Amino acid sequence: MRIHSNILPLLLISLVPLVTSCSSARKSPDAVEPAVTGKSVQTDGKSVQTEDDLDEYAAAEVSDPLEPLNRATFTLNHGIYTILLKPISKVYETIIPKFVRTGVHNAYENVKFPVRFVNHTLQGNFKRSGQETGKFIVNSVAGVGGLMQPAEKIPALANVPAADTGQTFAKWGIGHGPYIVLPLLGPTTTRDVVGLAGDYALNPVSWVTIIYGEYVWTIAIPAANTMRSLPNQLAQYDAAVENAVDPYLSTRTAYIQYRDEIAKK
Amino acid sequence: MRNLRLLLLLISIACLHGTLLASVNDAEKRLRSAIDEVLVIANSASSGDGLIKNLRPVLKRYLSFDAMTRRAIGPGWRQFSDEQQDKAIELFTTLIIRTYSNKLTPGAQPHIKFKPAAEPATGRVDIPTMLTYEGSDYEVTYRMERSEDWRITDVVIEGVSLVANYRAQLDAQFKKGGSEAVINSLTQSVDHPK
Numbered sequence: 001m002r003i004h005s006n007i008l009p010l011l012l013i014s015l016v017p018l019v020t021s022c023s024s025a026r027k028s029p030d031a032v033e034p035a036v037t038g039k040s041v042q043t044d045g046k047s048v049q050t051e052d053d054l055d056e057y058a059a060a061e062v063s064d065p066l067e068p069l070n071r072a073t074f075t076l077n078h079g080i081y082t083i084l085l086k087p088i089s090k091v092y093e094t095i096i097p098k099f100v101r102t103g104v105h106n107a108y109e110n111v112k113f114p115v116r117f118v119n120h121t122l123q124g125n126f127k128r129s130g131q132e133t134g135k136f137i138v139n140s141v142a143g144v145g146g147l148m149q150p151a152e153k154i155p156a157l158a159n160v161p162a163a164d165t166g167q168t169f170a171k172w173g174i175g176h177g178p179y180i181v182l183p184l185l186g187p188t189t190t191r192d193v194v195g196l197a198g199d200y201a202l203n204p205v206s207w208v209t210i211i212y213g214e215y216v217w218t219i220a221i222p223a224a225n226t227m228r229s230l231p232n233q234l235a236q237y238d239a240a241v242e243n244a245v246d247p248y249l250s251t252r253t254a255y256i257q258y259r260d261e262i263a264k265k
Numbered sequence: 266m267r268n269l270r271l272l273l274l275l276i277s278i279a280c281l282h283g284t285l286l287a288s289v290n291d292a293e294k295r296l297r298s299a300i301d302e303v304l305v306i307a308n309s310a311s312s313g314d315g316l317i318k319n320l321r322p323v324l325k326r327y328l329s330f331d332a333m334t335r336r337a338i339g340p341g342w343r344q345f346s347d348e349q350q351d352k353a354i355e356l357f358t359t360l361i362i363r364t365y366s367n368k369l370t371p372g373a374q375p376h377i378k379f380k381p382a383a384e385p386a387t388g389r390v391d392i393p394t395m396l397t398y399e400g401s402d403y404e405v406t407y408r409m410e411r412s413e414d415w416r417i418t419d420v421v422i423e424g425v426s427l428v429a430n431y432r433a434q435l436d437a438q439f440k441k442g443g444s445e446a447v448i449n450s451l452t453q454s455v456d457h458p459k
Contacts, residue, residue, distance in 0.1 A: 057428050098400075102400075239368075242364065242367060244434060245438065245450045246438070246450070249433050249434045250430055250431075250433070250434055252433070253425075253433035254425045257426060260424065261425070
């Protein structure tokens with residue numbers, strides 16, 4: 001789970017040394033894509049495996065040299081999410097009407113246009129860069145500053161996959177590097193931490209700190225950004241840990257699978 | 266003679282294409298009826314426990330829990346005794362049904378858009394869908410395999426495979442303490458949900 005907040009720059013500075021030791025993600029040779037390679041035979045309602053039927057789901061692996069520290073941070077985050085962030089998120093969902101929440105969410109997503117535009121361009125996907133530009137103009141003008149998303153009703157502009165800097169690195173062939181659990185921000189990898197720094201620099205929401213410099217704005221705008229993304233982020237976290245045998249491993253595997261999928265888009 | 270061979274080749278290709286199409290259609294039809302049955306039950310459920318109880322027989326009919334358990338445990342499965350295998354299947358089935366039931370909100374109507382399915386291997390069809398549920402869109406791929414009939418063997422949500430996710434956890438348990446550790450961890454998860 002990624003929660004953007006204004007503590008991000010400090011976290012990034014403290015993590016820079018780790019980036020230099022980044023190594024490629026390790027995947028079991030048979031872990032690329034689950035595929036049926038063996039046959040199941042149905043006998044009395046219970047299938048019997050043959051040959052390599054069992055090896056096809058070898059999990060996506062990632063190097064985790066900091067596992068003891070990561071597990072401790074994971075436990076700390078779990079406490080923060082449960083005790084602090086979930087109640088805050090609940091209050092936000094209760095007191096703010098859904099249409100307002102949707103509008104705020106849409107506006108922040110619209111403002112993040114430079115992140116998507118630059119990354120599509122860096123990935124050499126100029127068609128998507130053009131679509132993002134069209135989407136941004138339509139949503140900003142016809143969607144009242146991005147509060148609504150009329151571009152989603154235009155087939156040529158609808159459902160453009162999102163892009164971020166970590167995804168760009170993945171498309172350039174850079175591996176995950178070691179897995180890290182950041183305090184508050186949650187699971188990531190060294191590649192995605194650097195990517196997150198890129199996203200932060202490209203996101204106009206972060207620029208208010210530099211442009212305005214006024215305390216109230218530097219807190220209010222990123223805080224509202226965090227607030228609007230909290231319910232969704234916490235729901236994703238819950239999905240990974242609920243009914244898990246080992247919530248830490250469940251979250252790690254889900255994160256790596258999800259990022260691998262994003263890199264394919 | 267050459268023309269006859271060409272004709273036979275074309276007929277074979279046409280038959281193969283027809284068979285593939287039939288597989289995809291059968292699997293998709295089966296998935297649609299599974300989703301319909303689940304939604305009817307979800308919308309008539311009065312409590313969470315009632316939902317789980319009513320969903321169990323339906324999900325057991327449409328999901329291949331033994332294949333899912335076997336694959337979630339991985340190569341260690343071969344070292345399980347028959348009793349341990351039965352126990353693991355029972356526990357994993359309970360866990361999956363509970364996971365699935367928790368995601369259903371009575372009255373919430375999902376909109377499912379089916380995308381073109383693929384048949385990556387004989388007897389296996391992957392059906393990608395776009396699920397719109399409670400205001401959010403999710404890419405969900407159902408992996409189906411044919412034994413006596415078509416059954417779901419994995420659900421992949423936004424690239425995250427349910428079976429692969431459990432494989433990472435259960436394989437680690439097996440490496441720590443063998444089949445007993447896997448059974449104990451499943452029992453613990455069933456008895457004390459996180």
